[in-house]
Amino acid sequence: MNFFRHRPRRTLGLPALALLLAVSGCSSADDTAHAAVPTPDSKVTGLCQNLHKRLPEKVDGHERNDPSPRSELTAGWGDPAIILRCGVQRPALMDDPKTLPVQVNGVDWAYSKRADGSQVLTTALRLAYVEVTLPKSLAAEGAGPLVDFAEPIKKAIPEGIAN
Template identity: 30%
Template sequence: MDRTTRQAALWATVVAVPLTLIVALLVLLTIRPGDSAPAAEPSPTAPRPQSTTPVAMPAPELSTRAATVCRALLSRLPASIRDLHQRPVTEGPEQNAAYGDPAITVSCGVTMPAIPPTDLVYPLSRVCWHSADRQGATEWTTVDREVPVRVTVPKQYDQPGQWTIAFSDPVIAAVPSLKQIPTGCGP
């Protein structure tokens, strides 16, 4: 190797080695062990912990026909609605169901609500529902079924009607329609 080439190689080494050490030091300083990114907020769609304790629900005595219809309805309810899993209830598992925490509840065989003439009824997925705001929740009750079914959606859930729609198919499958339905429910 001639003298010029050797001198160039020496200068390249003299420049490259310190430069490499400086870059390595900068990388180590910016990526230190123990430094971590701030904890990410859970996404609204991420599963969240849910209570498994029974939900307190009353279970009024039902007529034989209503009890049969309610058992048929409860057998058709899904195990979960969106990310809310079904929970046990304190009374009447043959007529009541609960989902999530806070619990969205389903009660079969409830009293038919008195609907003021100015109130709206909502045909949601071929079932006619009446909505009433209660303290901390919205109650949706079927008004076109032989045995009324009530779905109670706590205020913590947005768009309570969308949660209620999830129960329309089981209601259609298990609870016969009334012959005369309220005005506003028909096609």
């Protein structure tokens, strides 16, 4: 017995076909890095916008490659990208007394390593938290990216305790 004989014949209409082609054209071929955009209060947003204006075009030799969605609160360099997010929430690791801060050119950072081998560093003792994620391929290279971020952060984000 053929179960398909009594099934009604279905065809895709032109609108459905156009939608299918449009969606498939926007699929995984996009190599742009993605970063969640923080949602700080207006004071911190202003500090982050000030930082955004001062960020370098190159970080540790890597060209600017901003993540999507585009925002004055995020920036990126290289591929895989070094991602900077400004105005993030205070990371829980800052509450751990065992967390050892790292200081690079006058900017203090709290450091954590993710299971995938990437590193996340977040500024400490600044009026806004700035988070930098180094992909696994760059995590072992040292503090090079942090050196490039030090001057812009010192000029844009005053010292203090963020809320």
